[in-house]
Amino acid sequence: MIGIVVVSHSAALAAAAVALAEEMVHGSGPVVAVAAGAAGGFGTDATEVSAALARAASPDGVLVLMDLGSAVLSSELALELSSPTHPVRLSSAPLVEGLVAAVVRAAGGADLETVAREAEAALLPKATALAEHGLSAAPAPALVAVPGASVRLTLVNPQGLHARPAAQIATAVGALAAEVAVEAGGRRADAASSLELMTLAAGQGTEITVSATGADAEQAIATVSELVLAGFGELEAS
Structure with missing residues (x-):
């Protein structure tokens, strides 16, 4: 490292x-x-x-x-x-x-x-967020189809893909032999990049699609699914 x-x-x-x-x-x-x-x-x-x-x-x-x-x-x-x-x-x-x-x-x-x-x-997430409000100019990442294993998930944690959950996903998939993408709202982000994940601006209730290719594709899908379904550890205990 x-x-x-x-x-x-x-x-x-x-x-x-x-x-x-x-x-x-x-x-x-x-x-x-x-x-x-x-x-x-x-x-x-x-x-x-x-x-x-x-x-x-x-x-x-x-x-x-x-x-x-x-x-x-x-x-x-x-x-x-x-x-x-x-x-x-x-x-x-x-x-x-x-x-x-x-x-x-x-x-x-x-x-x-x-x-x-x-x-x-x-600075990409900040520039993208400002561009969405007409305060800056930054191109939105294009949606690119990725073949292979995939799953659709709904973000259940209160703030969605903010900095800490994005970091959890990026750290988890970064160590795997897989190319992992997360799509939401017509945008695609590299799941190993917390910065790109934050540009999705995916809040609570947003449906995301997680796609993966490579030797660890299935493990990557399972890992991200587990994080999302657990609310990234941010859900209050019932």
């Missing part, structure tokens, strides 16, 4: 962002190391970033997320100081949204390139 480094001018901001991201995977995600708040105040320090890179080191690579401009400079200098032997990618992703997306996708076992791509597309 890849490692992740968060470089921020504010220790409080970094801690809150990490807590939010880890809430999505309940402790089963990647190592997330923080370098934030130089000398106990605001700022970044290349030495601290270098130490964070060492803590998050993984043969699968490390993704570095940064907030403001000088965080990029500190991260670049840290790479020169540490000369890591594993791949390290500095990402232009938004810090909070990108971190949530990266942690979820990494928890599903995705490689560095895939996790980086997911993080850098992290």
